[in-house]
Amino acid sequence: MYRHILIPTDGSELSRRAVQHGLSLAKAVGAKVTALTVEGSFDVYTVPASKVYEMSGAFAQHAERAKAHAEKILNGVAEAARLAGVVCETVQIEEDHPYEAIIDTAQQRGCDLIVMASHGRGGIAAIVLGSVTTKVLTHTKIPVLVCH
Numbered sequence: 001m002y003r004h005i006l007i008p009t010d011g012s013e014l015s016r017r018a019v020q021h022g023l024s025l026a027k028a029v030g031a032k033v034t035a036l037t038v039e040g041s042f043d044v045y046t047v048p049a050s051k052v053y054e055m056s057g058a059f060a061q062h063a064e065r066a067k068a069h070a071e072k073i074l075n076g077v078a079e080a081a082r083l084a085g086v087v088c089e090t091v092q093i094e095e096d097h098p099y100e101a102i103i104d105t106a107q108q109r110g111c112d113l114i115v116m117a118s119h120g121r122g123g124i125a126a127i128v129l130g131s132v133t134t135k136v137l138t139h140t141k142i143p144v145l146v147c148h
Contacts, residue, residue, distance in 0.1 A: 022115035
């Protein structure tokens, strides 16, 4: 069956439910898990022109916030995996196109299933898949289990 499951998460409520589903499946089939969160890269255009001289400070602030956000999410997944008795690695990637990071991580780590939420922080109508999920489904050959 499945031996290595990738669970991308953005920390949203729906994503947390997908994490629980993925961990339950991993436990049931004896698979290991890689939990992934993708943070957007620093956008220089968000720094006001009057603050350009502080660019390095703004970059450092962004990096700290992204790392703290990812650690909070991934530590929660790691703890849930530990409690479920599932082997779990965590990965944080900075990438502006989350679907590419999800697919690349799944391929590089030899994952044979991706378990993800139907949509994340963007929170769209319940009947429509999120753009990241749609792009993962469209661009990968790895099976994807979409949780709603």
